[in-house]
Amino acid sequence: MGEHSTWTDLLYYLPGWRNFHDALAHSLSRQSATKVIQTHFTLSHVLWTVIVLLIVLVGTTQYWRWTRRSILPVPRFGLRAFLEMVADTAYGVMVEIMGEKQARRHLPLIGSLGVFILFSNLMALVPGFGVATTTLKTNVALAVLVFLATHYYGVREHGLAYFKHFLGPVPALIPLMLPIELISHMARPVSLSLRLLGNMVADHKVVFIFFGIFPLLLPVPFLFLGLLVCFIQAFVFCVLSMIYIAMATEHEH
Numbered sequence: 001m002g003e004h005s006t007w008t009d010l011l012y013y014l015p016g017w018r019n020f021h022d023a024l025a026h027s028l029s030r031q032s033a034t035k036v037i038q039t040h041f042t043l044s045h046v047l048w049t050v051i052v053l054l055i056v057l058v059g060t061t062q063y064w065r066w067t068r069r070s071i072l073p074v075p076r077f078g079l080r081a082f083l084e085m086v087a088d089t090a091y092g093v094m095v096e097i098m099g100e101k102q103a104r105r106h107l108p109l110i111g112s113l114g115v116f117i118l119f120s121n122l123m124a125l126v127p128g129f130g131v132a133t134t135t136l137k138t139n140v141a142l143a144v145l146v147f148l149a150t151h152y153y154g155v156r157e158h159g160l161a162y163f164k165h166f167l168g169p170v171p172a173l174i175p176l177m178l179p180i181e182l183i184s185h186m187a188r189p190v191s192l193s194l195r196l197l198g199n200m201v202a203d204h205k206v207v208f209i210f211f212g213i214f215p216l217l218l219p220v221p222f223l224f225l226g227l228l229v230c231f232i233q234a235f236v237f238c239v240l241s242m243i244y245i246a247m248a249t250e251h252e253h
Helices: 007-014 017-028 046-067 079-125 136-166 170-215 220-249
Strands: none
Touching: 007 017, 046 079, 046 136, 046 220, 079 136, 079 170, 079 220, 136 170, 170 220
16 A cells, blocks of 8 residues: 555445546646646545544534533543543633633634544554545645634624734834734744644654554554654644634733
């Protein structure tokens, strides 16, 4: 199995799947205008995104059922304890960054992003599994979601007065502050998506290389390192999202 091959490639042996892929490629694919950047149409990252969404949906539904039956902590570490740990950690960081009121309001968004990115990243540790976050399309979609949510909540909190902070404290600084603010805000989704992409692609390549050299024991240290990278990158993405939303919704004192 090659570096970019996944178990979902077996779907192409099913009747009709190849025709379905070709039909979508004809409608949705784009031709590269240059020979420097080569692109190709694939459904792999879409399928693995759906798989991660199903895993998260099943896990959160099961967690909801558990909490309805009992609010007592579980005696042993399992899926429920793991989800509780992730939720408690996210909520604690959010309270420190944006306050308790805003943390409660935005926990569903930040928590959903964190769980989705974390489970997508963890797929990189399993040979033959696809990783949605190693695709720029997926990361750009997540970053644009944060970008739109930031300004939506900013306008919702302050009204049209939200856009005054783009102009600076005094009118004389508008020609200087407006371009700076626009560039900095447009750079946010770019940095979010490229940071996550670069780290996860590098982690995926390192694990694959050492699995190819000696698949029994040699990759084990790099799997632990990859596990750390998976958690850190999900944490960094969520913390930056918290900061952006907190800056957009804070009130001047």
